[in-house]
Amino acid sequence: MRKRAWSIFCAAALTMVSLAGCGGNGGNEETKGTENPVTETGNEKEEITLRFSWWGSDNRHEATIKAIDRYMELNPGISIEYEYMGFDTYYEKLLTQLSGGTQPDICSIDHKWIGDLINQDKPFLNINELTDIIDLSKFDQEFVQNFCGREDYLIGVPCGMTARGALYNVEFFEKYGLSSEKDWTWEDLLEAGEKVNQQDPDAHLLFLTNDVLVYLTRDLIKQKYGENMINDNYELVCTEEDLKECMEMVKKLVDTGTMPSFEQTVLYENVFADQVPAWLEGKWGMTVLVNSNLPSVVAASPFEVKTLRLFSSEGGKDSAITIAPTMMLGIPKACKHPEEAAKFINWFVNDPEAVEITGDTRGVPANEEAKESLAKKGLISEEVSAMLTQALEVTVSPENTPTLNAEVAEAISEYSHQVGYGQMMPEEAAKGLYEDLTRLLKKIKP
Amino acid sequence: MGKYKKRDLVAFVFLMPWIIGFLIFQAVPFLNSLYYSFTDLSMLKTPNWIGIANFQEIFTYDRDFRKSLMATCIYVIISVPLKLLFALFIAMLLNMKLKGIGLFKTLFYLPSILGGSVGIAILWRFLFAREGFVNLLLSKVGLSAIDWLGSPKLALPTVSLLAVWQFGSSMILFLAALKQIPKELYEAAMVDGSGRVRMFFRITVPMITPIILFNIIMQMINAFQEFSAPFLITQGGPLKATYLYGLMVYENAFTYLKMGYASALSWILFVIMMALTFLIFKSSKGWVFYQDGGMES
Numbered sequence: 001m002r003k004r005a006w007s008i009f010c011a012a013a014l015t016m017v018s019l020a021g022c023g024g025n026g027g028n029e030e031t032k033g034t035e036n037p038v039t040e041t042g043n044e045k046e047e048i049t050l051r052f053s054w055w056g057s058d059n060r061h062e063a064t065i066k067a068i069d070r071y072m073e074l075n076p077g078i079s080i081e082y083e084y085m086g087f088d089t090y091y092e093k094l095l096t097q098l099s100g101g102t103q104p105d106i107c108s109i110d111h112k113w114i115g116d117l118i119n120q121d122k123p124f125l126n127i128n129e130l131t132d133i134i135d136l137s138k139f140d141q142e143f144v145q146n147f148c149g150r151e152d153y154l155i156g157v158p159c160g161m162t163a164r165g166a167l168y169n170v171e172f173f174e175k176y177g178l179s180s181e182k183d184w185t186w187e188d189l190l191e192a193g194e195k196v197n198q199q200d201p202d203a204h205l206l207f208l209t210n211d212v213l214v215y216l217t218r219d220l221i222k223q224k225y226g227e228n229m230i231n232d233n234y235e236l237v238c239t240e241e242d243l244k245e246c247m248e249m250v251k252k253l254v255d256t257g258t259m260p261s262f263e264q265t266v267l268y269e270n271v272f273a274d275q276v277p278a279w280l281e282g283k284w285g286m287t288v289l290v291n292s293n294l295p296s297v298v299a300a301s302p303f304e305v306k307t308l309r310l311f312s313s314e315g316g317k318d319s320a321i322t323i324a325p326t327m328m329l330g331i332p333k334a335c336k337h338p339e340e341a342a343k344f345i346n347w348f349v350n351d352p353e354a355v356e357i358t359g360d361t362r363g364v365p366a367n368e369e370a371k372e373s374l375a376k377k378g379l380i381s382e383e384v385s386a387m388l389t390q391a392l393e394v395t396v397s398p399e400n401t402p403t404l405n406a407e408v409a410e411a412i413s414e415y416s417h418q419v420g421y422g423q424m425m426p427e428e429a430a431k432g433l434y435e436d437l438t439r440l441l442k443k444i445k446p
Numbered sequence: 447m448g449k450y451k452k453r454d455l456v457a458f459v460f461l462m463p464w465i466i467g468f469l470i471f472q473a474v475p476f477l478n479s480l481y482y483s484f485t486d487l488s489m490l491k492t493p494n495w496i497g498i499a500n501f502q503e504i505f506t507y508d509r510d511f512r513k514s515l516m517a518t519c520i521y522v523i524i525s526v527p528l529k530l531l532f533a534l535f536i537a538m539l540l541n542m543k544l545k546g547i548g549l550f551k552t553l554f555y556l557p558s559i560l561g562g563s564v565g566i567a568i569l570w571r572f573l574f575a576r577e578g579f580v581n582l583l584l585s586k587v588g589l590s591a592i593d594w595l596g597s598p599k600l601a602l603p604t605v606s607l608l609a610v611w612q613f614g615s616s617m618i619l620f621l622a623a624l625k626q627i628p629k630e631l632y633e634a635a636m637v638d639g640s641g642r643v644r645m646f647f648r649i650t651v652p653m654i655t656p657i658i659l660f661n662i663i664m665q666m667i668n669a670f671q672e673f674s675a676p677f678l679i680t681q682g683g684p685l686k687a688t689y690l691y692g693l694m695v696y697e698n699a700f701t702y703l704k705m706g707y708a709s710a711l712s713w714i715l716f717v718i719m720m721a722l723t724f725l726i727f728k729s730s731k732g733w734v735f736y737q738d739g740g741m742e743s
Contacts, residue, residue: 091700092700096489096700098489099490120490120703261596263684264596265596266680267680406701406703410702414685417683421684423598
């Protein structure tokens with residue numbers, strides 16, 4: 001018995017540790033093949049199989065699969081396999097695949113990972129070197145070069161352009177006498193939130209995902225200073241006092257009843273409104289999200305919804321609205337058929353037929369021509385384009401790597417929660433956050 | 447060499463698939479991770495040797511480490527005894543001679559087959575959500591809704607309950623042990639006028655102590671490595687109340703891309719589990735009773 005217990009114990013411990021042990025330096029070796037892109041034209045007309053991976057919701061999956069099927073019809077000899085999943089673990093899977101050499105040939109990349117991936121020795125081909133195959137002429141050059149890479153390195157071709165904004169339940173607004181005629185400041189938000197909660201203690205104006213809760217601090221700082229919370233030198237641009245104001249905002253949102261208590265919302269902090277019962281029942285009336293997530297929320301909501309520009313600070317220097325490329329399609333350096341993968345990407349983002357099949361399932365197309373043709377045919381949903389338009393009317397600037405760092409985000413999230421739960425006063429939280437961030441930034445600065 | 451016969455060779459050949467699998471998928475990653483724990487390995491870059499810096503950071507600065515270790519210990523302390531008591535209780539029920547006992551055994555084992563699955567964790571989330579079934583029951587008896595998973599105090603016990611639900615494998619072992627207790631012992635005790643309670647503590651428990659030992663160790667090891675329940679139900683929240691060790695290792699590895707750091711964390715957990723197992727084995731001399739006199743250690 002004893003020996004058996006020991007051996008099982010050891011086995012179990014090993015399994016546990018092996019989870020962490022599976023990093024690899026294989027990536028480096030595999031990149032060698034890419035210096036001479038494979039040329040498979042000519043004598044051998046073998047069946048080429050490409051793998052394409054993306055994340056998203058059902059309507060995106062269906063449209064993409066339809067497009068893939070069409071491409072295979074048009075291009076005999078090319079077969080495209082696909083793997084799709086939810087967003088929350090996509091990145092983990094992608095990194096594991098990259099480090100193990102089992103990555104797809106066409107990967108979807110989120111803008112939040114650009115900095116990380118560049119620091120990780122750039123595992124994707126520079127699209128700027130593939131422009132003879134991938135036609136980028138119909139894209140807003142400034143957007144592509146500034147938002148989808150760094151300097152001359154373009155990590156992928158953006159499928160769409162997204163913007164962050166607020167979404168509200170029109171009936172809810174009418175019921176509590178709120179108006180959205182003009183843009184809201186944070187003060188307007190608090191005032192409206194208090195008004196709602198006073199009329200009905202069970203009703204709350206605003207609920208946020210964890211992501212957006214973190215953005216709250218980043219946004220307030222960016223609005224105040226006109227630049228990202230952490231600059232490219234990995235330095236905080238704000239003071240401890242500024243952070244205190246951010247933490248106070250969290251506290252005010254909870255104290256005024258604008259937001260429900262954290263006890264109630266914490267379970268829904270990683271899902272969008274379409275999975276939040278209180279939103280669907282009309283008890284919580286407003287949320288903040290990225291417009292590429294709108295279609296599923298609009299479809300699930302049994303009431304009329306409208307978009308509102310993100311809350312601003314009076315006299316702010318920047319809107320702090322994030323405009324971002326969505327689902328950049330990249331080709332890993334280890335891909336065996338980079339040319340074929342590039343051809344598919346080119347078709348996927350440029351071909352009128354592909355554009356029509358995929359519609360607005362990846363946000364508003366970043367390809368201007370595609371955007372116009374979809375808009376003409378009425379294939380972009382009203383809310384999706386409204387949120388982007390509202391964002392593009394004000395000053396926006398790209399976010400940078402250090403501000404988007406996952407550990408930085410975790411620190412902001414942790415202290416925001418401490419304040420939201422009433423475990424810490426804003427002052428104390430700001431002090432802790434300032435110290436933690438200062439220390440962290442020193443460590444992560446490359 | 448003369449000792450080894452053809453028989454041994456055959457046995458060895460049959461064991462080969464396991465040995466190869468063990469070496470490739472367990473021994474190599476195991477040793478690799480020990481090396482990586484002294485490096486700054488991230489996902490795709492070549493690692494640099496950084497000595498004990500990871501361990502220094504963990505022990506001197508990392509607040510999450512302390513929080514997580516504490517949460518994990520509480521989780522183990524709640525879930526393991528509860529699970530074993532429950533398993534023993536059900537095993538004793540099933541040990542009675544009843545009609546259709548086979549069916550009951552299957553039914554009671556079912557949660558264990560399902561329990562580790564993603565589906566059940568999600569179900570748990572729904573059951574204990576604010577609008578969930580548990581609160582619905584409470585409201586029927588006039589109590590107000592409780593945020594089981596939203597409150598930093600209640601979340602960990604609630605998640606621990608999910609583990610208790612997966613008592614099946616311990617139960618089967620207890621049942622097997624109960625069946626092996628010679629009937630004569632009970633008969634003799636009854637003749638001497640013992641009650642049921644007395645018989646339970648004086649005969650049943652001592653006779654199954656080897657299985658209790660085995661179950662404690664196995665369940666403790668499992669509990670220390672729990673990952674899926676907190677990952678799926680609470681993502682470690684609220685306020686890191688359910689940020690169990692496995693989740694912390696995972697986040698460091700895959701969210702922060704600190705593979706080397708995560709390896710170091712894994713090794714610390716390994717050492718802790720090893721030490722605890724050792725202590726339990728040491729203590730077992732005092733309380734485990736082997737009918738055949740036990741094994742020489």
